Amino acid sequence: MHLVLFLIFGGLCVAGALNLLLQRHPINSALSLIVVMASLAVLYLLLGAEFVAAAQVIVYSGAIMVLFTFVIMLLNAGKEDRTHGSSAAYLVGVPGVAALFALLAFIFLTQRDHLGQARLGDYLVTTTDLSKVLFKDLLLPFEITSVLILIAILGAVALARKEH
Amino acid sequence: MSILVFLLLSILKVAVVTVILLTAVAYTVLLERKVVGRIQNRWGPSRVGPFGLLQPLADGIKLFLKEDLMPTGVYKPLYILAPMISLACALISIAVVPFGATVRVRGVDMFQIADLNIGLLVILGITSVGVYGIALAGWSSNSKYSLLGSLRAGAQMVSYELALGLSLVGVVLRASSLSLRHIVDSQAAHGMWSWNVFGGFQFVAFLIYLTAAYAETNRAPFDMSEAETELTAGYHTEYSSMKFAMFFMAEYANMITVSCVATLLFLGGWTSPFGSLLPNFGGRFIIAILPVFWFVMKVLFFLFLYIWVRGTLPRFRYDQLMGFGWKFLLPLAIANIVATSLWLAIRGG
Numbered sequence: 176m177h178l179v180l181f182l183i184f185g186g187l188c189v190a191g192a193l194n195l196l197l198q199r200h201p202i203n204s205a206l207s208l209i210v211v212m213a214s215l216a217v218l219y220l221l222l223g224a225e226f227v228a229a230a231q232v233i234v235y236s237g238a239i240m241v242l243f244t245f246v247i248m249l250l251n252a253g254k255e256d257r258t259h260g261s262s263a264a265y266l267v268g269v270p271g272v273a274a275l276f277a278l279l280a281f282i283f284l285t286q287r288d289h290l291g292q293a294r295l296g297d298y299l300v301t302t303t304d305l306s307k308v309l310f311k312d313l314l315l316p317f318e319i320t321s322v323l324i325l326i327a328i329l330g331a332v333a334l335a336r337k338e339h
Numbered sequence: 340m341s342i343l344v345f346l347l348l349s350i351l352k353v354a355v356v357t358v359i360l361l362t363a364v365a366y367t368v369l370l371e372r373k374v375v376g377r378i379q380n381r382w383g384p385s386r387v388g389p390f391g392l393l394q395p396l397a398d399g400i401k402l403f404l405k406e407d408l409m410p411t412g413v414y415k416p417l418y419i420l421a422p423m424i425s426l427a428c429a430l431i432s433i434a435v436v437p438f439g440a441t442v443r444v445r446g447v448d449m450f451q452i453a454d455l456n457i458g459l460l461v462i463l464g465i466t467s468v469g470v471y472g473i474a475l476a477g478w479s480s481n482s483k484y485s486l487l488g489s490l491r492a493g494a495q496m497v498s499y500e501l502a503l504g505l506s507l508v509g510v511v512l513r514a515s516s517l518s519l520r521h522i523v524d525s526q527a528a529h530g531m532w533s534w535n536v537f538g539g540f541q542f543v544a545f546l547i548y549l550t551a552a553y554a555e556t557n558r559a560p561f562d563m564s565e566a567e568t569e570l571t572a573g574y575h576t577e578y579s580s581m582k583f584a585m586f587f588m589a590e591y592a593n594m595i596t597v598s599c600v601a602t603l604l605f606l607g608g609w610t611s612p613f614g615s616l617l618p619n620f621g622g623r624f625i626i627a628i629l630p631v632f633w634f635v636m637k638v639l640f641f642l643f644l645y646i647w648v649r650g651t652l653p654r655f656r657y658d659q660l661m662g663f664g665w666k667f668l669l670p671l672a673i674a675n676i677v678a679t680s681l682w683l684a685i686r687g688g
Contacts, residue, residue: 206417225456229461236464237500238467238497241496244471244493245490245493248477302457
């Protein structure tokens with residue numbers, strides 16, 4: 176059951192990502208990205224991270240992607256022209272991606288025993304467990320991250336302010 | 340319990356709840372027309388059936404038989420998809436709402452489709468996805484009224500979602516759970532006095548929730564996205580027949596869901612307002628049904644409030660609406676969180 180769901184939503188995620196790149200209209204690409212975000216949420220859920228899954232849907236599919244579509248609608252972005260791409264992308268990009276893929280695959284395969292294992296549907300991280308980690312064990316990094324985000328928000332406000 | 344029995348009972352539950360919800364949607368429309376009619380000193384629909392009770396049926400048939408127009412220049416895939424997204428998101432969230440106390444028949448909970456640990460977050464998530472229905476409808480219609488309506492709706496829903504989500508944190512802190520059943524159980528001790536809105540001192544959160552919920556469902560006085568005096572009909576200007584009906588149904592289904600959530604979080608859900616003052620009477624059946632009765636009464640109260648507000652208050656101006664959401668409701672919701680956590684921390688020691 177878990178495996179079937181994983182295959183379905185993993186496939187949906189990859190298909191959405193490919194569609195995102197292949198579509199020529201920005202709004203279709205944005206919608207594909209929403210599909211990717213939503214299927215990622217299901218994958219989190221399969222790994223037992225229910226809070227992260229809900230947060231993924233609320234924050235990414237719900238809030239951030241709405242802003243994306245909002246901007247596309249506001250600018251009335253039309254169809255993009257398809258180009259053949261730059262030669263630099265072919266020369267450096269393709270070997271670079273291949274090298275990165277090989278490196279990651281090598282590390283995951285050789286260091287398998289040290290990475291720890293989680294099987295699909297094995298356990299459930301409740302919100303209580305998660306908050307214990309966030310507010311007790313990792314309190315300092317958590318607070319520093321929130322301050323960082325606060326600074327980013329203040330920066331955005333300062334940049335967007337009208338000059339008087 | 341075999342998986343087959345579980346599946347059959349679950350499908351049965353889903354079917355029953357969907358039928359009841361859609362009927363409730365139809366009759367909420369009638370209720371609205373009746374009550375707004377009385378507020379404006381006229382009768383409202385009274386011709387079809389006794390007291391106009393068959394009016395929803397006639398409306399349904401009429402909408403179903405209308406010609407389904409497809410204007411030229413629309414972006415077809417999204418134009419067709421948008422009402423479906425709207426209606427689907429409006430109908431799904433009822434699945435996590437518990438209507439009554441836990442009554443198990445063959446191990447299946449009778450008054451709730453799915454009891455999730457994160458029920459509240461699921462409702463918020465589905466609501467936040469529902470914005471796409473309106474946004475895409477306006478954009479794909481290729482009409483200025485639709486686009487303006489959906490831009491307004493998008494900005495408004497994203498803004499008020501923050502205040503709405505933050506207003507719920509106080510309740511969650513008090514119940515220390517995101518499960519809707521646990522939240523209701525945390526208010527069940529002394530009848531009305533332990534409800535979050537009274538004894539829980541969450542009335543500020545209650546008012547924020549109510550205001551933000553009206554904005555989330557695009558209802559008066561926040562119905563900027565379909566302000567007929569300036570935008571014809573807003574995001575669904577170009578829609579006709581069943582596609583229009585789907586938006587219409589989605590709006591009323593959202594109203595019902597929002598009322599259910601308000602009942603669960605602030606008015607003690609299915610618990611009786613009299614607590615243990617009212618002795619248990621009747622057999623097992625009455626004891627199972629009575630909580631559902633209280634739940635429905637509270638939801639009806641909220642629906643009536645919705646209609647009353649619509650009949651009474653004029654529409655906001657758009658900049659006032661955004662200013663109100665960001666500069667007043669949001670800080671107030673944060674202040675409520677701080678106050679509630681302080682209170683809980685001091686009391687908890």
